[in-house]
Amino acid sequence: MYFNARSALAIYRREMARAFRTAFQSILSPVLTTSLYFVVFGSVIGARMEPIGGVPYGAFIIPGLLMLTLLGETTSNASFGIYMPRFTGTIYELLSAPVGVAETLAGFVGAAATKGLILAAIILGTATFFVDYEIKYPLLAAFYIMLVAASFALFGFILGIWADSFEKLGIIPMLILTPLTFLGGTFYSIRELPSPWDAVALANPIAFLVSGLRYSFYGVSDVPIGVSLGLTIGFLALCTLVIAVIFRTGWRLRE
Amino acid sequence: MSEPILSIRGLTKTYKNGPRALDSVDLDIRPGEIFALLGPNGAGKTTLIGAVCGLVRPTGGTITAFGQDLSRDWRKARARIGLVPQELATDMFETVWRAIAYSQGLFGRPYDPARLEEILRSLSLWDKKDAQIRALSGGMKRRVLIAKALAHEPELLFLDEPTAGVDVELRKDMWQQIAALKERGVTIILTTHYIEEAEEMADRVGIIRGGRILMVDEKRAMMERLGTTEAVITLAAPLAAIPPALAGFPVEIGADGMQLIYRGGNGQGGGRAQVAQLTQALTRADIAYTSLDIHDSSLEDIFVGLLGEKEAA
Numbered sequence: 001m002y003f004n005a006r007s008a009l010a011i012y013r014r015e016m017a018r019a020f021r022t023a024f025q026s027i028l029s030p031v032l033t034t035s036l037y038f039v040v041f042g043s044v045i046g047a048r049m050e051p052i053g054g055v056p057y058g059a060f061i062i063p064g065l066l067m068l069t070l071l072g073e074t075t076s077n078a079s080f081g082i083y084m085p086r087f088t089g090t091i092y093e094l095l096s097a098p099v100g101v102a103e104t105l106a107g108f109v110g111a112a113a114t115k116g117l118i119l120a121a122i123i124l125g126t127a128t129f130f131v132d133y134e135i136k137y138p139l140l141a142a143f144y145i146m147l148v149a150a151s152f153a154l155f156g157f158i159l160g161i162w163a164d165s166f167e168k169l170g171i172i173p174m175l176i177l178t179p180l181t182f183l184g185g186t187f188y189s190i191r192e193l194p195s196p197w198d199a200v201a202l203a204n205p206i207a208f209l210v211s212g213l214r215y216s217f218y219g220v221s222d223v224p225i226g227v228s229l230g231l232t233i234g235f236l237a238l239c240t241l242v243i244a245v246i247f248r249t250g251w252r253l254r255e
Numbered sequence: 256m257s258e259p260i261l262s263i264r265g266l267t268k269t270y271k272n273g274p275r276a277l278d279s280v281d282l283d284i285r286p287g288e289i290f291a292l293l294g295p296n297g298a299g300k301t302t303l304i305g306a307v308c309g310l311v312r313p314t315g316g317t318i319t320a321f322g323q324d325l326s327r328d329w330r331k332a333r334a335r336i337g338l339v340p341q342e343l344a345t346d347m348f349e350t351v352w353r354a355i356a357y358s359q360g361l362f363g364r365p366y367d368p369a370r371l372e373e374i375l376r377s378l379s380l381w382d383k384k385d386a387q388i389r390a391l392s393g394g395m396k397r398r399v400l401i402a403k404a405l406a407h408e409p410e411l412l413f414l415d416e417p418t419a420g421v422d423v424e425l426r427k428d429m430w431q432q433i434a435a436l437k438e439r440g441v442t443i444i445l446t447t448h449y450i451e452e453a454e455e456m457a458d459r460v461g462i463i464r465g466g467r468i469l470m471v472d473e474k475r476a477m478m479e480r481l482g483t484t485e486a487v488i489t490l491a492a493p494l495a496a497i498p499p500a501l502a503g504f505p506v507e508i509g510a511d512g513m514q515l516i517y518r519g520g521n522g523q524g525g526g527r528a529q530v531a532q533l534t535q536a537l538t539r540a541d542i543a544y545t546s547l548d549i550h551d552s553s554l555e556d557i558f559v560g561l562l563g564e565k566e567a568a
Binding site for chain 2: 002004006007009010011013014017021088089090092093094095096097098099100250254255
């Protein structure tokens with residue numbers, strides 16, 4: 001398959017420049033919000049909570065909070081990245097360029113994922129000011145964060161193509177991803193839920209993501225790490241397939 | 256004749272639940288020419304451009320650019336095609352420089368600041384290179400779009416209504432720039448509502464309506480073939496009928512006998528010569544006149560007449 005690296009790089013650079021141009025909204029705002037979670041739930045309330053699975057509460061919530069930001073921001077960044085050119089009409093340039101699905105994804109999704117990774121690094125750095133924690137499997141954590149960032153950037157890209165209004169653009173991150181992340185064991189262990197809610201909670205796919213990331217941090221999880229990894233890789237593959245079909249059919253891109 | 260740079264055969268586009276926007280369009284564009292595509296709103300001009308540039312998925316037909324089938328070798332062909340859209344669609348918060356550097360990279364070209372500077376200087380945008388696009392006037396924004404389209408040095412350039420909403424002075428300035436592009440060997444296809452624009456610049460003209468190409472011809476040939484001269488001669492005294500001395504001329508009497516109206520000739524001066532003969536005939540027949548008003552038909556007259564004929568048919 002032909003890949004035009006210059007085209008992909010041009011899209012990537014522009015998307016990254018857009019993020020830094022709107023640094024307050026793209027970077028500072030989510031970091032500030034997550035820091036407040038650390039202050040309230042990690043330092044203030046967390047100091048009075050019992051450890052969960054041997055992990056102090058303040059440290060326990062770090063993977064969940066990281067996942068909350070990562071899912072929301074990568075999805076929003078990628079969806080906004082492709083929605084805005086559609087909304088303003090500048091997509092004509094992308095569609096008329098010698099650029100295929102690979103370059104487009106590398107540019108838009110790569111930039112959204114990079115922004116997610118930068119945010120994750122800043123949030124983890126910020127967390128050290130409020131909570132003591134150590135990452136047990138740093139390589140696995142880095143891989144998992146990259147995997148989740150890439151998957152949800154792809155998902156956001158689909159969302160940005162699907163949406164035909166700003167309202168729709170915000171619906172999925174605000175009304176689905178955020179509630180599911182809260183209910184997916186960000187602030188508690190699903191195992192500690194009374195029956196049947198522990199089983200019900202596992203119907204939430206985000207619970208597998210939070211659990212997987214928590215395993216890479218502390219070696220404890222609600223579901224086996226293999227299941228979490230498999231589910232995430234499967235989601236990534238599904239999103240890639242959907243985008244390939246979108247480009248092949250031109251759905252919502254070409255008239 | 257050289258091979259066409261763009262060849263369209265049987266191009267059809269039917270929108271879902273909508274009208275047929277293009278109906279078996281056949282069109283050949285010659286290298287190095289300026290081709291003006293004229294047509295009323297909704298005629299299919301933008302759809303035709305969109306189909307070539309990858310914005311519209313054709314329902315049927317083939318498009319060959321630079322000898323390559325666009326449905327198969329779209330990457331190679333698109334790298335050599337530029338598009339200036341009708342709408343002022345650009346990232347308003349971007350600077351001019353970054354916007355055109357992005358276009359250069361997007362089309363697979365290495366970053367070439369010298370080339371970008373040359374483009375900006377040629378479009379009188381150099382002193383605005385660090386300005387945000389939103390701070391520019393409408394005319395300058397349109398120039399930015401042209402600069403973006405030129406950043407990858409296209410050999411075939413589509414200009415969709417390039418001077419829409421541009422004042423007269425700037426429009427003439429743009430005509431010069433388009434002429435300069437032609438001199439550099441760029442083939443240009445433009446759509447326009449300003450028929451005078453086509454008359455001023457185009458080598459060939461195509462007229463499209465209802466998704467069908469009604470006519471394609473050299474501008475000069477079209478004007479020669481379809482052009483006419485109209486002369487209105489105001490008489491000193493009324494005429495009741497055409498005098499025998501004027502029987503050979505295509506004239507009629509108007510304004511209660513006070514005017515003699517000539518309609519004839521061609522778009523290449525034949526009509527004016529005949530009007531001169533007509534005035535001599537009037538003098539010989541001792542018919543006095545007080546004024547003479549001559550008007551050669553413009554491309555616009557031909558365009559309106561042609562569309563009117565098709566509508567009547």
